Amino acid sequence: MTVIYLILGCGLLVVSSLLLRLMRPASTWLSLVVFIGALICFIAEYGSIAGSFVSIASALLINLMVAFVFGKSISVR
Amino acid sequence: MRSISLKKLFLLHSWVGIVTGILLFIVCFTGALAVLSRPELKIWANPELHQLDTVPSEKVMTLINHYHQQVPKEFGKNIHVYLPTGHNTHLLTILFESHDGDENYDEEAAYAYQFDPRNFSLVNQYYGAADYFYEHRKTDAPSFIGHFHADLHLGRPIGLILTGFLGLTLLVSVVTGLFIHRQIIKELFTFRRKKGLDVIVNDAHKVMGIWGSVFHAIIGFTGAFLGLATVILLPAAAFVSFGGDQDKLVEKFTAMPETIVSNNYQATAIDTILLDAQTRYPKAKVIDLTVMAHNDANAQVYLRLIGGDAVASQLLQYSGDGKFSKSMSSFGDIPGPAIKVLELLFPLHFGNFAGVFVKLVWALLGLTTALLPLSGIMMWLTKRTRGSNPTLSEVAYQRWNRVIIGSCGGLVLATAILFPLQVLLNNFIPVQLHNGYFGPLFFLSWLVWCLFAVLPINYYRYLQVTLLITGGSCMSVLPLNMLLSSSHAFSSNNTLVTVVDISFLFIGGLIIYVSQRIMAKRQVLIKPTTQEVTI
Numbered sequence: 001m002t003v004i005y006l007i008l009g010c011g012l013l014v015v016s017s018l019l020l021r022l023m024r025p026a027s028t029w030l031s032l033v034v035f036i037g038a039l040i041c042f043i044a045e046y047g048s049i050a051g052s053f054v055s056i057a058s059a060l061l062i063n064l065m066v067a068f069v070f071g072k073s074i075s076v077r
Numbered sequence: 078m079r080s081i082s083l084k085k086l087f088l089l090h091s092w093v094g095i096v097t098g099i100l101l102f103i104v105c106f107t108g109a110l111a112v113l114s115r116p117e118l119k120i121w122a123n124p125e126l127h128q129l130d131t132v133p134s135e136k137v138m139t140l141i142n143h144y145h146q147q148v149p150k151e152f153g154k155n156i157h158v159y160l161p162t163g164h165n166t167h168l169l170t171i172l173f174e175s176h177d178g179d180e181n182y183d184e185e186a187a188y189a190y191q192f193d194p195r196n197f198s199l200v201n202q203y204y205g206a207a208d209y210f211y212e213h214r215k216t217d218a219p220s221f222i223g224h225f226h227a228d229l230h231l232g233r234p235i236g237l238i239l240t241g242f243l244g245l246t247l248l249v250s251v252v253t254g255l256f257i258h259r260q261i262i263k264e265l266f267t268f269r270r271k272k273g274l275d276v277i278v279n280d281a282h283k284v285m286g287i288w289g290s291v292f293h294a295i296i297g298f299t300g301a302f303l304g305l306a307t308v309i310l311l312p313a314a315a316f317v318s319f320g321g322d323q324d325k326l327v328e329k330f331t332a333m334p335e336t337i338v339s340n341n342y343q344a345t346a347i348d349t350i351l352l353d354a355q356t357r358y359p360k361a362k363v364i365d366l367t368v369m370a371h372n373d374a375n376a377q378v379y380l381r382l383i384g385g386d387a388v389a390s391q392l393l394q395y396s397g398d399g400k401f402s403k404s405m406s407s408f409g410d411i412p413g414p415a416i417k418v419l420e421l422l423f424p425l426h427f428g429n430f431a432g433v434f435v436k437l438v439w440a441l442l443g444l445t446t447a448l449l450p451l452s453g454i455m456m457w458l459t460k461r462t463r464g465s466n467p468t469l470s471e472v473a474y475q476r477w478n479r480v481i482i483g484s485c486g487g488l489v490l491a492t493a494i495l496f497p498l499q500v501l502l503n504n505f506i507p508v509q510l511h512n513g514y515f516g517p518l519f520f521l522s523w524l525v526w527c528l529f530a531v532l533p534i535n536y537y538r539y540l541q542v543t544l545l546i547t548g549g550s551c552m553s554v555l556p557l558n559m560l561l562s563s564s565h566a567f568s569s570n571n572t573l574v575t576v577v578d579i580s581f582l583f584i585g586g587l588i589i590y591v592s593q594r595i596m597a598k599r600q601v602l603i604k605p606t607t608q609e610v611t612i
Contacts, residue, residue: 023262023265050430057292057438064285066266
């Protein structure tokens with residue numbers, strides 16, 4: 001169960017980060033919603049305090065990775 | 078006015094970074110590794126812990142009872158048992174302590190017995206000053222790195238004060254950095270990895286600074302607290318509330334007060350207590366226990382637990398007959414929100430509150446904390462060599478780059494060398510002599526690599542060789558282990574050993590790949606210039 005929660009949580013964080021990268025208002029809000037989904041996964045696994053710490057730290061790391069791998073999104077208009 | 082303030086903040090950010098940058102890298106890099114040192118890397122480094130699950134509680138009780146009879150009466154008042162979990166000693170250690178010493182010692186004295194956790198045979202016994210025993214415990218590569226991170230091996234209090242102040246400077250750099258990089262939203266994902274090295278370093282500094290800011294600030298604050306608490310905050314608190322009497326303050330807040338011995342015999346049910354703790358907190362791990370007034374009617378037993386549902390470590394109190402009294406923080410049973418915040422500082426700094434996943438996150442974010450001052454210094458140097466009126470000559474620029482590679486790269490190299498050394502020591506050198514190898518090899522290799530910076534060598538080549546040796550050292554761990562040890566990635570039934578061995582191979586390969594990429598990028602940058610000259 002731990003592995004499932006962790007994979008799901010990290011997956012949601014990656015999606016949240018990719019949505020945030022688009023820099024559009026709608027995607028930013030959607031990114032927040034997806035992040036809350038990830039937060040729930042981590043809280044289910046580690047409890048409220050530890051889960052919150054884990055999800056924030058993981059989000060920081062995953063956003064950093066997304067920045068390193070994908071860089072800034074360029075709008076095609 | 079606003080731009081003047083920003084300029085001042087920028088100057089503060091730059092100079093704090095320049096003055097403390099290299100030291101900050103040293104502390105942060107070793108800190109990132111130290112996150113994984115206990116228990117993961119410590120278990121890997123000690124073959125005694127490879128096949129270990131849990132120590133049978135009845136065996137612990139039998140050993141305590143047996144050796145209690147062999148020590149003088151006053152040593153039975155305080156018994157410390159360190160379980161071989163990879164958090165403390167690598168052996169099951171039972172320490173009988175007398176706070177008032179005995180006829181030979183005026184200070185705290187101890188009888189210590191250490192057992193191999195695989196077969197419980199007595200490996201080592203000690204009688205002498207308690208402090209001496211703790212200071213001269215067997216060390217290994219991960220513990221050496223952990224201690225180096227804590228006080229830079231400068232001893233206490235100097236080392237602790239220094240690392241504490243470095244935590245404060247990190248905090249200052251994070252706050253000023255956020256103020257001066259106002260376009261945070263625009264730069265959230267700006268990383269142009271196809272551009273030149275200068276642009277990559279610039280972007281990486283900003284991205285790591287912005288995304289890691291919360292983490293860096295927490296690490297800076299908690300690090301400053303941990304460094305300065307015992308040497309500055311504790312005496313200050315004692316001065317304010319206890320007329321400068323630190324012992325009184327410690328006595329007031331100690332979680333384990335002295336127990337009065339009644340001299341009425343009652344067997345202390347250590348096995349029942351250990352089993353009860355494991356039933357109450359099945360996800361947590363008991364790392365040590367303290368028995369006060371052993372086999373007395375007033376006996377008290379304290380168990381320190383780590384992990385499980387609690388974020389911070391917890392202390393369980395039992396009476397000698399095995400009755401559970403209470404669970405409290407390691408500071409004792411003190412009410413109020415301040416103590417809750419205080420006990421959170423430790424797991425937030427060490428990242429040890431929710432298993433290996435969190436430790437990996439902490440280690441990776443810790444590496445970005447280490448790279449931040451380094452990239453900052455590189456940006457500062459590059460800026461001073463540019464423009465119509467550069468303040469730094471090309472020769473000086475190269476010299477500074479060599480200094481950075483020698484000091485910071487040298488540290489990484491010296492650290493990497495410790496792991497194959499650990500494998501060699503485990504297989505060729507008696508355990509009691511291990512402590513004498515880590516310090517000299519670590520500091521000597523670091524010093525030698527720093528001295529290379531004095532030579533007028535191409536700093537790109539210098540960096541490449543540093544990375545190659547570092548990568549090679551990491552990659553050699555698995556083959557060395559396979560060649561020499563009977564417990565390695567493919568033979569031990571321990572997933573942790575397998576993962577660590579293979580991780581070393583992977584990390585070593587990655588470092589060598591990065592060194593090749595840097596050189597390839599360098600070649601691309603040099604080629605057009607050469608062609609222009611040829612034309």
